[in-house]
Amino acid sequence: MDITEQYPEHIPVLRDAFIDAMFSDPDGSYLDCTFGRGGHSRLLLERLSDKGKLIAFDRDPEAITEGKRLEQQDVRFTIFHSDFAQIASVLEQEKCDKVIGIGFDLGVSSPQVDNAERGFSFRKDGPLDMRMDSESGQPLSRMLDHVSERELVDILHNFGDERYARRIASGILKAKHNKELNTTSDLENICFHAVPKQARYGSTHPATRTFQALRIWVNGEMDQIDTAIEAAITLLAPGGKLAVISFHSGEDRRIRDLIESAVRPCTCPPEMPMCVCGKKPSMRWLQKKPVRANEQELLENPRSRSSMLRVAQRLTDEEAIKLAGYSGGLH
Numbered sequence: 001m002d003i004t005e006q007y008p009e010h011i012p013v014l015r016d017a018f019i020d021a022m023f024s025d026p027d028g029s030y031l032d033c034t035f036g037r038g039g040h041s042r043l044l045l046e047r048l049s050d051k052g053k054l055i056a057f058d059r060d061p062e063a064i065t066e067g068k069r070l071e072q073q074d075v076r077f078t079i080f081h082s083d084f085a086q087i088a089s090v091l092e093q094e095k096c097d098k099v100i101g102i103g104f105d106l107g108v109s110s111p112q113v114d115n116a117e118r119g120f121s122f123r124k125d126g127p128l129d130m131r132m133d134s135e136s137g138q139p140l141s142r143m144l145d146h147v148s149e150r151e152l153v154d155i156l157h158n159f160g161d162e163r164y165a166r167r168i169a170s171g172i173l174k175a176k177h178n179k180e181l182n183t184t185s186d187l188e189n190i191c192f193h194a195v196p197k198q199a200r201y202g203s204t205h206p207a208t209r210t211f212q213a214l215r216i217w218v219n220g221e222m223d224q225i226d227t228a229i230e231a232a233i234t235l236l237a238p239g240g241k242l243a244v245i246s247f248h249s250g251e252d253r254r255i256r257d258l259i260e261s262a263v264r265p266c267t268c269p270p271e272m273p274m275c276v277c278g279k280k281p282s283m284r285w286l287q288k289k290p291v292r293a294n295e296q297e298l299l300e301n302p303r304s305r306s307s308m309l310r311v312a313q314r315l316t317d318e319e320a321i322k323l324a325g326y327s328g329g330l331h
């Protein structure tokens with residue numbers, strides 16, 4: 001059954017572009033590092049032969065329940081309840097050392113956002129939680145107990161590009177101190193009143209960036225990305241492909257830079273006429289610019305509006321030697 005029949009609200013973002021980017025060999029082994037409700041996983045399984053294999057990860061127990069159901073229906077599929085920073089150790093335990101395609105569809109899933117109890121949405125009243133893995137770590141309410149105003153400003157700046165970070169951080173900590181910050185609606189209200197009047201009714205709700213930044217902080221998302229992308233590059237077989245969907249520019253920049261340092265690892269100063277550090281590239285870009293949703297997809301799936309897909313390929317040893325010292329990468 002098609003994923004959209006089971007979850008009518010859930011259409012995987014960049015569905016064909018993402019699967020085309022990851023897929024090459026029907027007999028190969030693949031990783032879906034962000035199973036969600038399995039939209040992309042199911043599409044990939046449709047392309048695999050009986051010999052193909054797909055290993056998936058998610059840190060959300062509800063995603064795992066759905067993944068276990070799929071595991072029972074399809075012997076080619078295995079899911080792990082784990083954050084994706086652990087992909088290298090899980091694959092080692094599974095004695096699966098090389099894979100031919102790895103995909104990440106970052107951020108939160110629609111079921112996570114739609115469930116008020118998870119605390120991800122400023123449009124629904126719920127607890128201040130925001131953990132993707134509701135069985136571990138600390139909810140937002142507890143994390144806010146230990147954060148300084150300076151740190152909170154940095155979080156809102158760095159993870160949300162929030163222009164009014166100072167005003168919002170001060171509003172949050174004042175309300176917390178006065179015991180007036182208990183729910184997502186309280187948080188939404190603080191953001192709304194913290195920004196200047198002219199910024200309250202624009203196309204983006206004033207709480208959007210704050211909710212995004214706090215979610216990234218609560219889940220340690222940037223550190224997860226750093227570890228996982230580096231691991232993914234080493235886990236790919238020569239010719240294997242890496243596909244990463246992200247939803248905001250900070251995340252996309254991080255991914256671009258991580259892949260770029262595998263495409264262009266040379267650390268020689270730019271004034272050197274040729275490379276002397278001898279570091280060899282391990283990846284090549286398959287698309288220099290991020291792939292975006294086309295008009296049709298934007299109509300069918302508004303969630304794809306801000307999605308950006310980066311695609312790169314692991315070099316063979318011969319290609320790496322040929323390209324060593326090459327200094328033209330992505331600019």
Ligand SMILES: C[S@@+](CC[C@H](N)C(=O)[O-])C[C@H]1O[C@@H](n2cnc3c(N)ncnc32)[C@H](O)[C@@H]1O
Nearest residue numbers: 012034036037038039040058059060083084105
């Ligand atoms: C955008 S959804 C993926 C949707 C999925 N591609 C689909 O078609 O159903 C992102 C999923 O990744 C999971 N996730 C996000 N960060 C993670 C991490 N560091 N480790 C494991 N899972 C993560 C979330 O729990 C969520 O279920």
